[in-house]
Amino acid sequence: MPRILRTELLAPRIRRYVVAAPKIARKRRAGQFVLVSPHPHGERIPLTISDADPDEGSITLIVQEAGKTTAEMALLEAGDELTDVVGPLGQPTHIVRLGHVVGVAGGIGIAPLYPILEAMQQAGNKVSVILGARSVEYLILEKEVRALGVDLTLCTDDGSRGRKGFVTEALGEMMASGQAIHQVVAIGPAIMMKFVCEVTRPQAIPTIVSLNPIMVDGTGMCGGCRVQVGNEAKFACVDGPEFDGHLVDFDLLMRRQAMYREQERQAMERFAAKDHTCQLEGV
Amino acid sequence: MTQPTPPPKRTAKEKIGTPRPPMREQPPLERARNFLEVPFGYGPEQAMVEAERCLACGKPHCMEGCPVGNDIPTFLRQIAEGNFAGAARTMKETNLLPAICGRVCPQETQCEALCVIGKRGEPIAIGRLERFIGDWERESGAVEVPECAAPTGRKVAIIGSGPAGLTCAADVARAGHRVVVYEALQKPGGVLRYGIPEFRLPKAIIDAELTLLERMGVEIRCNEVIGMTDTIDELLVEEGYDAVFVATGAGLPWFLGIPGENALGVYSANEFLTRTNLMGAWRFPEYDTPVQRLNVVATIGGGNVAMDAARTALRLGAERSLIVYRRGLDELPARAEEVHHAQEEGVEFHLLTNPVEILSDARTGWVQALRCQRMELGEPDASGRRRPSPVPDSEFDLALGTVIIAIGNAPNPLIPRTTPDLDVSRKGQIVVDQESMKSSKRGVFAGGDIVRGAATVILAMGDGRRAAASINEYLESGKW
Numbered sequence: 001m002p003r004i005l006r007t008e009l010l011a012p013r014i015r016r017y018v019v020a021a022p023k024i025a026r027k028r029r030a031g032q033f034v035l036v037s038p039h040p041h042g043e044r045i046p047l048t049i050s051d052a053d054p055d056e057g058s059i060t061l062i063v064q065e066a067g068k069t070t071a072e073m074a075l076l077e078a079g080d081e082l083t084d085v086v087g088p089l090g091q092p093t094h095i096v097r098l099g100h101v102v103g104v105a106g107g108i109g110i111a112p113l114y115p116i117l118e119a120m121q122q123a124g125n126k127v128s129v130i131l132g133a134r135s136v137e138y139l140i141l142e143k144e145v146r147a148l149g150v151d152l153t154l155c156t157d158d159g160s161r162g163r164k165g166f167v168t169e170a171l172g173e174m175m176a177s178g179q180a181i182h183q184v185v186a187i188g189p190a191i192m193m194k195f196v197c198e199v200t201r202p203q204a205i206p207t208i209v210s211l212n213p214i215m216v217d218g219t220g221m222c223g224g225c226r227v228q229v230g231n232e233a234k235f236a237c238v239d240g241p242e243f244d245g246h247l248v249d250f251d252l253l254m255r256r257q258a259m260y261r262e263q264e265r266q267a268m269e270r271f272a273a274k275d276h277t278c279q280l281e282g283v
Numbered sequence: 284m285t286q287p288t289p290p291p292k293r294t295a296k297e298k299i300g301t302p303r304p305p306m307r308e309q310p311p312l313e314r315a316r317n318f319l320e321v322p323f324g325y326g327p328e329q330a331m332v333e334a335e336r337c338l339a340c341g342k343p344h345c346m347e348g349c350p351v352g353n354d355i356p357t358f359l360r361q362i363a364e365g366n367f368a369g370a371a372r373t374m375k376e377t378n379l380l381p382a383i384c385g386r387v388c389p390q391e392t393q394c395e396a397l398c399v400i401g402k403r404g405e406p407i408a409i410g411r412l413e414r415f416i417g418d419w420e421r422e423s424g425a426v427e428v429p430e431c432a433a434p435t436g437r438k439v440a441i442i443g444s445g446p447a448g449l450t451c452a453a454d455v456a457r458a459g460h461r462v463v464v465y466e467a468l469q470k471p472g473g474v475l476r477y478g479i480p481e482f483r484l485p486k487a488i489i490d491a492e493l494t495l496l497e498r499m500g501v502e503i504r505c506n507e508v509i510g511m512t513d514t515i516d517e518l519l520v521e522e523g524y525d526a527v528f529v530a531t532g533a534g535l536p537w538f539l540g541i542p543g544e545n546a547l548g549v550y551s552a553n554e555f556l557t558r559t560n561l562m563g564a565w566r567f568p569e570y571d572t573p574v575q576r577l578n579v580v581a582t583i584g585g586g587n588v589a590m591d592a593a594r595t596a597l598r599l600g601a602e603r604s605l606i607v608y609r610r611g612l613d614e615l616p617a618r619a620e621e622v623h624h625a626q627e628e629g630v631e632f633h634l635l636t637n638p639v640e641i642l643s644d645a646r647t648g649w650v651q652a653l654r655c656q657r658m659e660l661g662e663p664d665a666s667g668r669r670r671p672s673p674v675p676d677s678e679f680d681l682a683l684g685t686v687i688i689a690i691g692n693a694p695n696p697l698i699p700r701t702t703p704d705l706d707v708s709r710k711g712q713i714v715v716d717q718e719s720m721k722s723s724k725r726g727v728f729a730g731g732d733i734v735r736g737a738a739t740v741i742l743a744m745g746d747g748r749r750a751a752a753s754i755n756e757y758l759e760s761g762k763w
C-alpha cells in the first residue's frame with residue numbers, strides 16, 4: 001500500500017502529503033488527479049496531483065480538511081500507509097502556446113492550479129496569477145508560485161496580505177487595463193469559478209474551470225460525477241475535470257456537491273466523538 | 284464426510300411426473316429487510332433425488348442450451364450416485380465457477396428450457412444442482428487446486444477481474460504462464476462484486492474463487508486503471524507482457540436523456556449498486572460511503588440490474604420500491620426467479636409505463652416525482668417483441684424521492700480510447716474473431732461484455748475460456 005513519505009501543515013487545516021507512487025509520478029500530467037482512501041472502510045476521494053517527483057517516485061497532494069475522510073487523513077504521518085491511491089485519472093490540461101494565460105485560484109485551488117501554471121509557462125506562455133484567500137494565514141504555495149517567476153497578484157478577503165477583496169475584482173481590473181488575455185484558468189470553490197466566468201463572459205475570454213463534483217469510481221462507470229456543460233451531461237472524471245466555464249451549470253454543481261450534507265455531518269460527528277487512534281487501528 | 288445413499292430408481296414416467304424439490308428460502312418479508320442470501324440451496328438428499336430424475340438422453344438437448352456446453356447428463360448421473368467430487372470435476376471441465384453460474388445463469392431460457400422433461404413436466408433443476416455442487420465443493424474443503432504446468436517464462440496481462448478475466452486467468456495459469464490481473468476498482472470480481480448484490484450472490488463465494496486463483500500463482504493488482512496507469516502498449520512493450528486479454532466489461536451507464544435527469548436523488552444503477560455493494564454504503568456509517576435512503580424509490584428498467592436495484596432499495600429501508608418498465612410482464616428481460624422474488628418481497632411493478640420527465644423541487648433540487656405516460660403493445664417488431672407505443676393524453680405523475688436508472692450499459696471506452704490500433708465497432712465494442720477472441724492488434728485478445736455489450740456471466744466465462752486456449756496456443760506457436 002502506498003506509503004506517506006512526508007507531511008507538512010501549510011495553513012490551518014491544510015496539509016501537504018508526499019506519497020510514494022512511482023508509476024503515477026512518471027505518468028501524471030498537469031490537470032490530473034488520484035482517488036485516495038485512507039483505510040479499507042474509507043470513502044475514495046479525488047485529490048489533484050499537485051506536483052510529482054519521478055526520481056523519488058512520489059506525488060504531492062495538498063488537502064484541505066472538509067469532512068471525515070480529510071480529517072482522518074490529517075491524523076496520518078510520515079510512514080503511514082494509504083489503502084488506495086488510484087490514477088492518474090482525468091484528462092490532462094490541454095497545454096498549448098496561447099500567449100497570455102491568467103491563472104485564478106481561490107484558497108486550496110492553487111494546489112491544482114500550480115502544475116497547470118508550470119506547464120503553461122513551459123509551453124511558452126506569459127503567465128499571470130491571481131491568488132486569493134480568506135486571510136494571510138490561508139495563503140499557501142506563495143513561495144512556489146513566486147519561484148516560477150510569474151506575475152503574481154495576491155488578494156485576501158480581509159486585506160491581511162496583498163489587496164483587500166476578491167480575485168474577481170483583480171481579474172476585472174486586469175481585463176480593464178487593456179492587456180490581452182488569451183485564456184483564464186480558474187480553480188477554486190464552485191461559487192468563485194462561477195463569478196470568474198461571469199467576469200470573463202462579456203469579453204468572451206476562454207475560461208477553463210476544474211470541476212469537483214462528488215466522485216465514486218473515477219473511471220466513468222457510475223455517472224455520479226455528471227455535470228451539465230452546455231446541452232450535454234458530462235462525466236467529470238473521464239471527460240474532465242476541466243471544462244469550458246462559460247458552458248457549465250454551476251448552480252447544479254453546487255447542489256449536487258451538497259447532496260450528502262446530512263450524512264457528511266453525521267459521519268463527522270461520529271468521528272469527532274470517538275477516540276481516533278483506536279478507530280483507525282480497529283479497521 | 285458420509286455419503287448419503289442414492290435414491291431408489293424410478294421409471295421414466297415417474298420421473299417426468301415428479302416435480303423438482305422446492306428450494307427453501309428466507310421468508311419474503313423478512314429477507315426484504317436484510318442482505319442475506321434468499322434461497323438456501325439443496326441439501327445432498329434433495330440434490331440426489333432431483334438429479335436421478337434425469338432421463339440420460341442419448342441426444343441431450345439440455346447441453347445445446349448451455350453456452351459453454353456443460354456435460355449435463357454425466358454431471359447429473361454423478362450427483363445421483365452421490366459422487367459429488369466427480370460431478371464437480373465434470374462441471375469444471377467447462378465451467379470453472381459452478382457456484383456462481385448456478386445462482387445467476389438465466390437457466391429457464393438456456394439449459395432448462397431445452398430439457399425434454401420440460402415438455403410434459405418440470406425440467407431438471409440444472410442450475411440448482413450446479414449451485415449445490417459448487418457449494419458442496421467449497422464448504423467441504425474439497426476444492427482441488429488445479430495443477431499448473433512448469434513455468435514457461437511467458438507473461439500474460441489480464442485487464443478486468445470480472446468472470447471473463449478470472450476464467451481466462453485460471454486457464455492461462457494452468458499452462459504455466461505467469462498471469463497478472465489488473466483491476467481498476469479496489470476489489471476484484473467485476474460485476475459479481477460491485478453489481479450483483481450479496482443477497483443474490485454472497486461475496487464469500489467470489490473470495491473463495493480468488494483464493495484459489497492466488498494459490499495457482501495468479502497475481503491480482505487492484506487500483507490500476509489500464510489506459511491511465513499503464514496503456515496496453517506500455518504493458519506489451521515496457522512491462523514485457525507476451526499477450527493481453529481485455530475483459531473490461533460494459534461499465535458505462537446509459538441515461539434516459541429525459542429532462543430532469545441531473546436532479547438530486549437520481550442515480551444510475553451502477554452508482555447505486557456500487558455505493559451499496561462495493562463501497563459498503565449499506566453499512567454506513569460504519570463504512571464511509573453514503574447512499575441516499577428515501578421513502579419511495581422508482582427503478583426504471585426491467586432487466587436483472589433493475590431487479591437488483593429495486594430489491595436493494597427495499598433492503599436499504601425504502602417504504603415502497605417501484606419498477607417502471609415500458610413493456611409488459613412477459614417482456615421483462617430479467618431472470619424469472621428474480622422477478623418472482625421481487626414480487627414476493629413487495630416490489631411494485633408499473634408496467635407499460637414510460638418515464639418522460641423527472642420533476643424536482645425548485646428550491647432544493649431534490650427529485651419529487653416521475654412523470655410517466657401509459658403505453659400499449661402493438662404488433663411484434665423485427666425482434667419478435669411487441670413494440671410499445673404511447674397512449675395519447677395518458678400522462679400521470681408518480682410521487683417519489685429517488686430514481687434509479689437501470690436501462691443498460693455500454694462498453695467502457697477507456698481502453699479503446701487509449702489503444703489507437705484496436706478495432707472497435709460503432710457501439711464501442713472491441714471487434715474480435717469469435718473463435719480465437721483475437722482482436723485487430725497483435726497479442727491482444729478480448730472477451731466478455733467489452734465485445735458483446737451487456738450480456739451474461741456464463742457467456743463472459745465462455746469467452747475467457749476460449750481466449751485462454753487461444754492465448755496458450757499463440758504463446759506456444761508464436762503465430763498470430
Ligand SMILES: Cc1cc2nc3c(=O)[nH]c(=O)nc-3n(C[C@H](O)[C@H](O)[C@H](O)COP(=O)(O)OP(=O)(O)OC[C@H]3O[C@@H](n4cnc5c(N)ncnc54)[C@H](O)[C@@H]3O)c2cc1C
Pocket residue numbers: 033043044045046047048049061062063064065066067068069070071108111112211212213214215216241256257258259261264265268
Ligand atoms: C477532481 C477533483 C480534484 C480535487 N482536488 C482536491 C485537492 O487537490 N485538494 C483538496 O483538498 N480537495 C480536492 N478535491 C475535493 C475533495 O475531494 C473533497 O474535499 C473531499 O472529498 C472531502 O471529503 P471528506 O470526507 O473529508 O468531506 P465530506 O464531509 O464527506 O464532504 C465535504 C464536501 O466535499 C465534497 N465531497 C465529499 N465526498 C466527495 C467525493 N467522493 N468526491 C468529491 N467530492 C466529495 C462534497 O461536496 C462535500 O459536501 C477535489 C475534488 C475533485 C472532484
Ligand SMILES: Cc1cc2nc3c(=O)[nH]c(=O)nc-3n(C[C@H](O)[C@H](O)[C@H](O)COP(=O)(O)OP(=O)(O)OC[C@H]3O[C@@H](n4cnc5c(N)ncnc54)[C@H](O)[C@@H]3O)c2cc1C
Pocket residue numbers: 387388389442443444445446447448465466467468471472473474475478479507508509510530531532533534556587588591618695697698730731732733737738739740741743
Ligand atoms: C446489477 C447486475 C446484475 C446482473 N445480473 C446477472 C445475472 O443474474 N445473470 C447473468 O448471467 N448476468 C448478469 N449480469 C450481467 C453480467 O454480470 C455481465 O455480463 C458479466 O459480469 C460480464 O463479465 P465481464 O468479465 O465481461 O465484465 P465485468 O464483470 O463487467 O468486469 C469488468 C471488470 O473490469 C474492470 N475494468 C474496467 N475497465 C478497466 C480498466 N481500464 N483497467 C482495469 N480494470 C478495468 C472493471 O472495474 C470490472 O471489475 C448482471 C449485471 C449487472 C450490472
Ligand code: SF4
Pocket residue numbers: 348349350351352353355378384385388389390393394395409410413741
Ligand atoms: S452454465 Fe448456465 S446454461 Fe450452462 S448448464 Fe449451468 S446453468 Fe445451465
Ligand code: SF4
Pocket residue numbers: 336337338339340343344345346355356359397398399400407
Ligand atoms: S435434456 Fe433433461 S433429461 Fe435429457 S439429459 Fe438433459 S437434463 Fe437429462
Ligand code: FES
Pocket residue numbers: 214215216217218219220221222223224225226235236237238
Ligand atoms: S466518478 Fe463514477 S463516473 Fe465519474
